[in-house]
Amino acid sequence: MTTIGADKSNALDLFYGVIPAGGVGTRLWPLSRAAAPKFLHDLTGSGSTLIRATYSRLEPLCGDRTMVVTGTAHRKAVLAQLPELTKNNLVLESEPKDSAAAIGLAAAILYHRDPRIIMGSFAADQVINPVEKFQDAVREAIHTAAEGYIVTIGITPTHPSTGFGYIRTNGNLDIGSAPNALGVTEFVEKPDAETAQAYLAEGGYSWNAGMFVAPVELLLKHLETNEPLLYTGLMEIAAAWDTPKRREVVRRVWPGLPKTAIDYAVAEPAAAAGDVAMIPGDFSWDDVGDFAAIGRLNAASETNNLTVLGEGARVYAENSTGMVVSDTKRVIALIGINDVVVVDTPDALLITTKEHAQQVKKAVESLRASGDTDVL
Amino acid sequence: MTTIGADKSNALDLFYGVIPAGGVGTRLWPLSRAAAPKFLHDLTGSGSTLIRATYSRLEPLCGDRTMVVTGTAHRKAVLAQLPELTKNNLVLESEPKDSAAAIGLAAAILYHRDPRIIMGSFAADQVINPVEKFQDAVREAIHTAAEGYIVTIGITPTHPSTGFGYIRTNGNLDIGSAPNALGVTEFVEKPDAETAQAYLAEGGYSWNAGMFVAPVELLLKHLETNEPLLYTGLMEIAAAWDTPKRREVVRRVWPGLPKTAIDYAVAEPAAAAGDVAMIPGDFSWDDVGDFAAIGRLNAASETNNLTVLGEGARVYAENSTGMVVSDTKRVIALIGINDVVVVDTPDALLITTKEHAQQVKKAVESLRASGDTDVL
Known part of the structure; x- marks a missing residue:
């Protein structure tokens, strides 16, 4: 491994997009679930599923050089959303092995194809606007990666969230083709409210959106150091990937x-080794973590303070506010009920409030414990 | 017509039950609707539909001498509930013609079979407890009817309801076999709140539950006087009823x-002619007018202040109160929502509060106006 940072001139041509499409989106149950996870839904009323929007957002940067890592169960649905995806660029996990294996396998396969590749990993279920600013940030990240960094794109906090991890930066790295690149001193886990307040007051902290751009070789080097067993296994699979074996x-x-x-x-x-940089993301970003987020993202479809989502929705409301997500053709009548969240699917119905949206995950866990797993 | 009051000795043997089973129960939409009206549901968790319970309540008084008047559309469902009903005792209306035609036709048919018959008409969708006290009242009503009265059974008001009509009585009629029989001076329509208060303060007023017992001959005499066209038409049908025509x-x-x-x-x-008497009903009575009533009638099934109805109900609730009526096998999850009324049926879902239960009728009218009649 000696090529790191060797291809600065054509860095953009070496870029390869990777979309890990995992995670059930439990807090969006019963809309999002094992059989139909979050990324397969249009949660913004845009007409595109989240994974399709993610792919399209990367397309100007990498064309068809995009790899998707997802569960075997989602093969058909993903191909229906991304018909241009080639068979060799669809990585199917027979069982979930968490993000290091998913992203590491993509890196290893790409390394075997061309060790100079700079990959960018972007989750399939995020909402970003405007896409041009995102693409600008990724371009800077690619240039920074070509200098030998693992580059994350940090989100400027809009409030002291306790739901995200934070990235702590120090000074500008003075990279000519990436004038906004900053050095990263550490990643910190989701803080408590007081700590989050302190981060915002102090400055120099960004939200960790899990987006990063890196030379595959550098990523694999760190993986080899920290998780040698995982590294060895992934390299063995990668060596066989584009072969009959x-x-x-x-x-x-x-x-x-x-x-x-x-x-x-x-x-x-x-980060501890000084190998991480960050490009500040000057765009709005949402990981659509719960139904309150869906409400925020669909403000345009609000009538009389009631947000209605779903193509076939037949909602009759009187003196009611909140949101209805309809995944059926049923008539839904709301009378005199406020701040409600209704999610209507063929086999499961959720009724809660925006305030309690975060507790949906707990409900799903209780259903699992009670054996009602057919609807999870 | 000269037989009125002529058969006091065997009055109980002349009794014939009539059950008008009409009305959609709009305020119980979407549970109760045109295709599956209120009387075809078990709304009390007793295991019996309301019409079955009505039939069984009358059975000790009239055996199989019971006639049901309902819409053509409900023939199959009613026979499934009342397999002992003979073909000649099931009166099917090809279109609804309101209560005078429905009850008048039953009276006319019975009059043709035996002009001495004393009929008792009891709506198919009422809940009464204990049945023995109801039966005692009906027996007194039959004895009173045999003296030449149209006898209503009045309900002692428990609160100044504006949802029912009232019956105004004067003194005891001094009938030996019916010691509680009172004379009725008038029926008054649903009062406003102030008037209802005054009725309770004054005394001598009972709720009109629409139950009455009368010699068919006397009933038809009044019908002939007040609605001669209706009378003539019903008598023509009645003459042909038990024939091939x-x-x-x-x-x-x-x-x-x-x-x-x-x-x-x-x-x-x-009543104006002095032909009406009343037996006070010393039993609890509910016409199951809205979902709040269903909640009251199902107090026994409450857990953690949540009433759940429906055989296949799969309800998961957390920090929630109110009631769920499930007519599907779907999982219903309630999280942090209070005083809610949820009615889940295969093609329509209602979400409201007990407080707004009376407004359901308005919603149904709006749905009809908007053309969503497939779920009504």
Whole structure:
């Protein structure tokens, strides 16, 4: 591994998009669930599913050089959303192995194709506006990565959120082609409210949106150091990926791989080693974490303070406020009920309030405990 | 017509039950609706539909001498509930013609079978407890009817309701076999709140539950006087009823009959003529007028202040109160929502509060106006 930082001139041509499409989106149950996770829904009323919007957002940067990592169960649905995806760029996990394995496998496969590749990993279920500013930030991130960094794109906090991790930066890195690139001193986990307040007061902290751009070689170097077993397994699969032996090797190796997050396996130790940079993201960003977020993102569809989502929605409301997500053709009548969140699907119905939207996850856990797993 | 009051000795043997099963129960939408009206539901968690419970309540008094008047659309469902009902005792209305035609036709058919019959008319969708006290009252009513009265059973008011009409009584009629029989001076329509308060303060007023017992001959006499066209038409149908000509005559005559309520056609003018008596009903009575009533009637099924109705109900609730009526197998999750009324059916969902339960009727009217009649 000696090519790191060697291709500064054509860095943009070396870029490859990676979209990890995992996670059920439990806090959006029963809309989002194992069989139809968050990224397969249009949660913004844009007409596009979140994964399609993610792909389209990257397309001007990488064209068809985009790889998707998702569960075997979602193969058909993902291909329906992304018909241009080639078979070799759809990485299917027979069982979930957490983000280090998912992103690490993409890095390893790409490394085998061309060790100079700079990959950018962007979750399939985020909402970003405007896309041009996102693309500008990614371009700067690619140029910074070409200098030998793992580059994250940090979100400027709009409030002292306790729901996100934070990125702490120090000075500007003085990279000519990436004038906004900052050095990263550390990643910090989701803080309590007091700590979050202190971060905002102090300055120099951004939200960690889990977006990063890195030379695959550098990413794999840190993975090798921190998770040697995982690294070895992924490299073995990667070597077989574009060959007839893929299936056999995946079946043998994948199930035994350790489960860990990319944050622990790569990002945090790389930051400690001084190998991480950050481009500030000058765009609005939402990870659509709960129904309150869906309400925010769909303000345009509000009538009389009631947000209605769903193509076939037949909602009759009288003196009612809140939001209705309809995934059925049923008539839904609301009478004299306020700040309600109604999610109507063929086999499960959720009724809560925006205030309680975060507790949906708990409800799903209780349903699992009670054995009602058919609707999860 | 000269037999009125002629059969005091065997009055109980002359009794015939009549159950008008009409009305959609709009305020219980979407549970109760045109295709599945209120009387076809078990709204008390007893395991019996309301019409089955009504039939069984009358059975000790009249055995199989019970006639049901309902819409053609409900023939199958009613027979499923009342398999012992003979074909000649199931009166099907091809179109609804209001209560005077429905009850008047039953009276006319019974009169043709035996002019001495004393009929008792009891709506199919009321809840009464204990049944023994109801039966005692009906027996007194039959004895009073045999003296030449149209006898209503009045409900002792528990609060100044504005939702019911009232019956005003004067003194005891001194009938040996009916020691509680009172004379009725008038029926008064649903009062405003102030008037209702005055009725309770003054005393001598009972709720009109629409239950009455009368010699068919006397009932028809008043109908003939007040609604001669209706009387003539009903007598023509009745003459053909137990003959092969029934179908032809019904088809020709029924559609042209005037629509009016039995209150105007018989009860009110009969009271003015001094022909009405009342037996006080010493039992609890509910016409299950709205979802709040269903909540009251199902107190036993309350857990943590949440009433759940429906055989296949799969309700998961957290920090929630109110009631859920489930007519599906769907999982329903309630999180942090209070005093809610949820009615879940295959094609329509209602979410309201107990406080707004009376407004359901308005919602149904709006749905009809908007053309969403498939779910009404």
